[in-house]
Amino acid sequence: MNTVAENLFIDVKVDAAVAADPAVAKKLVEACPVDIFAAKDDGTLDIVTKNLDECVLCNLCVDAAPAGTVDVIKLYE
Amino acid sequence: MRFFEYESREIVKREGIPVTDFGFVTSADEAREVAERIGGPTVIKSQVLTGGRMKAGGVQFADTPEEAAKHAEDILKLEINGHMPRGVLVDPKAAVKQEYYAGVVWDGIRKKPVMLFSDMGGIDIEEVAEKHPDHVGRGHLSNLMDPPEFRAKEVIAQTGVTGRQLQRLTPILAQLARVFVKYDMTLAEINPLVELEDGTFVALDAHMDMENEARPRQKAILKDLGVGDEETREAREATPFEIAGEEVDAMDHRGVAGNVTEFDGNLGLVIGAGGGSLTLFDAVRKYGGEPANYCEIGGNPSVAKACGLAKLVLSKPGVDKIAVMMSIVSNTRVDIVARGVIKACLELGFDPAEKIAIFRIPGAWEDEGYKILEKYGVEYCDRSVSMHEAAKRAVEKIQGVAA
Amino acid sequence: MSILLNENTTFIVQGITGREAVNLTKECLEYGKGAKVVGGVTPGRKGREVHGVPVFDTVAQAVEHHGGPIDGSVVTVPPAFTKDAVFEAIENGIKLIVIVTERIPRADVAQMVELADRHGARIIGPNCLGAIVPDVIKMGGIGGPAKDAAKAYSPGFVGVMSRSGGMTTEISSTLTAAGLGQSTAVSIGGDAIIGSTYTELMPLFEADEETQAIVIYTEPGGRMEAELANWVTENNSRLPIVAFMAGKFMDEMPGMSFGHAGTIVEGKADTATEKIARLREAGIAVAEEIAEIPGLVKELVGEKVAS
Numbered sequence: 001m002n003t004v005a006e007n008l009f010i011d012v013k014v015d016a017a018v019a020a021d022p023a024v025a026k027k028l029v030e031a032c033p034v035d036i037f038a039a040k041d042d043g044t045l046d047i048v049t050k051n052l053d054e055c056v057l058c059n060l061c062v063d064a065a066p067a068g069t070v071d072v073i074k075l076y077e
Numbered sequence: 078m079r080f081f082e083y084e085s086r087e088i089v090k091r092e093g094i095p096v097t098d099f100g101f102v103t104s105a106d107e108a109r110e111v112a113e114r115i116g117g118p119t120v121i122k123s124q125v126l127t128g129g130r131m132k133a134g135g136v137q138f139a140d141t142p143e144e145a146a147k148h149a150e151d152i153l154k155l156e157i158n159g160h161m162p163r164g165v166l167v168d169p170k171a172a173v174k175q176e177y178y179a180g181v182v183w184d185g186i187r188k189k190p191v192m193l194f195s196d197m198g199g200i201d202i203e204e205v206a207e208k209h210p211d212h213v214g215r216g217h218l219s220n221l222m223d224p225p226e227f228r229a230k231e232v233i234a235q236t237g238v239t240g241r242q243l244q245r246l247t248p249i250l251a252q253l254a255r256v257f258v259k260y261d262m263t264l265a266e267i268n269p270l271v272e273l274e275d276g277t278f279v280a281l282d283a284h285m286d287m288e289n290e291a292r293p294r295q296k297a298i299l300k301d302l303g304v305g306d307e308e309t310r311e312a313r314e315a316t317p318f319e320i321a322g323e324e325v326d327a328m329d330h331r332g333v334a335g336n337v338t339e340f341d342g343n344l345g346l347v348i349g350a351g352g353g354s355l356t357l358f359d360a361v362r363k364y365g366g367e368p369a370n371y372c373e374i375g376g377n378p379s380v381a382k383a384c385g386l387a388k389l390v391l392s393k394p395g396v397d398k399i400a401v402m403m404s405i406v407s408n409t410r411v412d413i414v415a416r417g418v419i420k421a422c423l424e425l426g427f428d429p430a431e432k433i434a435i436f437r438i439p440g441a442w443e444d445e446g447y448k449i450l451e452k453y454g455v456e457y458c459d460r461s462v463s464m465h466e467a468a469k470r471a472v473e474k475i476q477g478v479a480a
Numbered sequence: 481m482s483i484l485l486n487e488n489t490t491f492i493v494q495g496i497t498g499r500e501a502v503n504l505t506k507e508c509l510e511y512g513k514g515a516k517v518v519g520g521v522t523p524g525r526k527g528r529e530v531h532g533v534p535v536f537d538t539v540a541q542a543v544e545h546h547g548g549p550i551d552g553s554v555v556t557v558p559p560a561f562t563k564d565a566v567f568e569a570i571e572n573g574i575k576l577i578v579i580v581t582e583r584i585p586r587a588d589v590a591q592m593v594e595l596a597d598r599h600g601a602r603i604i605g606p607n608c609l610g611a612i613v614p615d616v617i618k619m620g621g622i623g624g625p626a627k628d629a630a631k632a633y634s635p636g637f638v639g640v641m642s643r644s645g646g647m648t649t650e651i652s653s654t655l656t657a658a659g660l661g662q663s664t665a666v667s668i669g670g671d672a673i674i675g676s677t678y679t680e681l682m683p684l685f686e687a688d689e690e691t692q693a694i695v696i697y698t699e700p701g702g703r704m705e706a707e708l709a710n711w712v713t714e715n716n717s718r719l720p721i722v723a724f725m726a727g728k729f730m731d732e733m734p735g736m737s738f739g740h741a742g743t744i745v746e747g748k749a750d751t752a753t754e755k756i757a758r759l760r761e762a763g764i765a766v767a768e769e770i771a772e773i774p775g776l777v778k779e780l781v782g783e784k785v786a787s
Binding site: 183185186188189190219220221258261263288289290291293294311312313336338349350351352353354355356358359360362363371373375403404405406407408439440441460461463464465466 | 500559560583584585586587589590591593594595621622623624625628629632642643644645646647649650653654657670672673677697699702703704707724726727728729730733734735736737738739740741742743768769770771
């Protein structure tokens, strides 16, 4: 089996300060319909790489976080 | 979902329709024991889900328990139309005075069950209906009340049956109709229903089909009969490739990427939705293509599921290329399917531009989908290219006609 | 004009808080002149709103809130609850019921249809996407989001009926591209027993002045096409019909179901070959490919004008 990247089409960049804030992390986990975000044990944000390509481009995460702190990147553009 | 005769007889029996003292067995020794218990001549019947068992030698008569055991041994080894028997039924050889037919089926046009009865039992009802229409009685049932006895009486009386026979047959046909309704059958048939020399009436054979959609609410009877969820009872048994397809579809609950059926061609198909798949499979064949499989995508499956299905098809021995095609989608998303099939190629070490002969899915999120396909160099088309043209293009590419 | 619905049609969505129903409600509100979705029903959710549509616990509450009879209902509840939901709609005076739900045992469907008949109500489906009057109104998921539906459907004189929801859109889009609009397109459902067959909708199209031709999408399984062939032979219909038959490969595979629950070859009469022959005998044109449909429609309508 070839090893290809787990996410071929979508990447998500989250501002480091925001990712460290358990309150925002919780909002992101709740917002995403395809479970791209998870909370670590300490409540900070974890990105579930294997779910990135399931992104439906709904932008609910972008809306849930402070403006400009979450960026959804289309790797095919 | 079709029942074996022994199961149908069990259903009939538990609902109070008289049957002979039969025994279902899976070995010659057991057959001997049942024949001993019955005492006297017996009939040994193969339990297969296919017709023509009489002709194939799957029904034999025995005078002694030893003979019954011998016949059971032979029949258990006898393949009929590609089916090995589940077991054999050992039945007393009945002293029959008169054979009748009783059945209930759906009339899809009137949208009601219809009862059928004939005083010419033991043969195919369609044949009787064609050659002796006056020997077939018919009557529809209301869906909003319990099958009434008077309707069964009317149906039987149409064939000229009267007297004690009419009185005895009426409750049996009415009860069969109730069984049909109670267990969500699409067919419930007793053929022959017989009057024995001693004047009693019994069901000598029974045939029943339960609607697949009703299986969830008929769990109790299925459990009692020992029919597991994994038993599809389709016309043919699922192949390992098809079972793998079901596993892909069961990966998550988002949408459908399944109903995979195996064929032996070289063009893998990742197609949808219901009507679209039927149209596209025909289209590939019309242009001389040989599909490796049938399948259906629909209801907006996850990327992982589309990817799993494409991988399954791409890995099938003999598959050179896949064609990804659907009728215009409004719920399923073009970009999601595009991601899935491209990912499948890459994970298997293939170049998507080479392996995907054509991508023809117009509709929801098509612009986003086409961007992805562009990036990986996959040939795609929009709704201006018909489903048949797309299928033709895929066939040309796999046959090396087109570059 | 149109059949079944028009811009004044009011309807509710039963099961409105489900994921698919929420989308469907939005699509209907946004399409054409905007459907009059006057309420939704989900037991226990009274007081909520879905895209501005008030949610009730019962159909009776929705009717009371509306202050008068409601024309239709789109039913999108799970199979085990569909029969009760449809009974509720019928008993509350609703006359047009679109059942989206799949995998309902046919005994339940037959009960719903019989009760509907007794109340003078009509059922479309189950296992269907509903109906659309281009640029005016859609009732159900047919055509998808408003902007996608607008791309495929255009107003005109062709009545479309299809056993496949997706193929209703594919065929209508092909007609649209050829300059042929649709009066009404109906996804009639893919089950063995459905509320309204081709034949049962024909008199409605017949009575609709706008409609000048009919296109149907058909499949193996059942007697619906034979019923239509008989109807056409017995009634002197003014409407030429063009049919497309999918699933010809199934003729070689009796006993196996493909595509839709009702699509299975159980006897000779169920086969594509036999059905095509029956349709042709009745004077119905059968297209070999979808792309031929617009040409056949133009030809047949032209012939009628000429004669």
